[in-house]
Amino acid sequence: MIAGGIEIETPLCLAPLAGVTTLPVREFFSQHGASLTHTEMISCAGLIRDNAKTFDMLKVSEHEKPLIVQLFGNDDTLVVEGAEVVLKMGVRFSGFGVNMACPMPKITRNGSGAALMKNPELAAKMVKGLKGLGLPVWVKTRKFENDDDTLRFVEVLAEAGADNVCIHGRTCAQRYEGVADREIVRKAADRFPGLIGASGDVKTSEDIREYLSFGCVEIMLARGIICNPYMFEEFGGHVRTQEGRLAEILKFSYRAEELSGEHKALVLLKRFAGSVLKYSRGSAELRRQAMTADSVYRLREIIRTGAMNYDNRIYTDRDMLKEDNV
Ligand SMILES: Cc1cc2nc3c(=O)[nH]c(=O)nc-3n(C[C@H](O)[C@H](O)[C@H](O)COP(=O)(O)O)c2cc1C
Structure with missing residues (x-):
């Protein structure tokens, strides 16, 4: 199947998880049922400043499934320049991810992550700039307090050329607390067929099936796989002792x-x-x-x-x- 311009075997993906989706973890899940994985979020400022720790996060192996490099930054030129640094490294990523979801103050304070939800014009410029580099662009964002605002933001991203928009059904204020709202994901998948991915409270095969029934093109497993690292396989019917x-x-x-x-x-x-x-x-x-x-x-x-x-x-x-x- 094709999701967001990338050929994947199933809609089950490993979400970006800072501090977790490092090379060995991505490799493990590539071999245990994930069809696509993400790097941790990568600072474009770090890439441009030649920060060794940032480059360390870009190590990949030949045992990985399609991999998205998720970038963050507060300016479209900075993000495009960061992406160009990635391309020059010669690593074969399947797409660029853009983090428009991280609610943590150390990221939003300077206008990155979820702060971009308040600046749709800049968000659109980032997507357009990245699209110019030739790889599919996947945006990860969150729900707004109001459903119409969420749908409007998705529309802006779609018009800018985003290949995929993954919605985490929690607001920025909720961070990682409370129950993720599936209704907004359903509405968005209905309004933008073929564009929407789902994130939030994916803990069982039933959760995956529900998001799929909405027409989501990919489902991103996050904390669920920390509770059960074999969830990908179990969805495919392979249960281990x-x-x-x-x-x-x-x-x-x-x-x-x-x-x-x-x-x-x-x-x-x-x-x-x-x-x-x-x-x-x-x-x-x-x-x-x-x-x-x-x-x-x-x-x-x-x-x-x-x-x-x-x-x-x-x-x-x-x-x-x-x-x-x-
Ligand atoms: C420890 C941790 C690190 C995360 N890091 C990122 C990240 O780097 N980029 C991103 O877009 N989302 C990040 N997220 C959000 C997850 O990808 C996911 O959207 C969120 O946890 C909701 O899914 P869940 O309720 O199934 O955990 C992170 C979440 C956690 C718990």
Whole structure:
């Protein structure tokens, strides 16, 4: 299928997640059911200033599925220049993403992220400028307080040439709290067929199916995959045993260490190990130990203990949402 000018196998995508969607994580999800992934949001100012940390975030591998590089900035010239730096690196990204969704003050304060929702003219200039570089442009934004304002903003982006607009159904004021509004996503998908992607509270296969029934072209999995890293596969009908889940996380631990070094690997591993250990016997204690582990080596030991103590039940995505039912 084609979504937003990019050929993908299914509509299931890994959302951009700062601090999470690093190379080993993207690779893991590329191999576990995601059809497209995103980088973390990349500062165009950092790209132009030659910031080493920013460039580090642009490392890719040949094992990844189509990948969007998500940019942020407060000026259209800056964003286009940042995108040109990316192109000059010679890395084959499938599209440019633009962050018009991040509500955090350190991003909005200087006019980037969700601040662009208040400046549709500038948002449109950014999209037009990026379109001139020849790759598909995917915008990620949020719902406004008022549905008409949301639809008007999407219209501005569409007229500027955006190939895809993903709507997170929470307002900027809500940040990541409360329930994501699906109705506005449905209305937008209805009004702009073929253009809208969905984000917000995608935690089960039913959530995915509901967004698909609205006509969304892609569904972006975010915190849901931290609760259950196998959600992509489960939607495709592939359910792993607890032993299988932990075995894959162990493999991930080695790859993350190889690609990102011990410190970053430990941080990433803690994000996923906690949720996967949930269904081993004695999970509360194992998870406590996992969270306080001071090395990847120690964390692997804990995961191996979890892999030896399971009841071989097959857990579904609904089970994975429940807290401590072991
Ligand atoms: C830790 C974290 C980091 C995020 N980083 C980004 C980001 O870099 N760019 C972006 O567009 N959205 C970012 N988001 C928003 C998510 O992509 C997603 O839209 C949001 O979490 C709503 O989906 P959910 O309710 O399923 O988690 C982030 C969210 C979280 C929780």
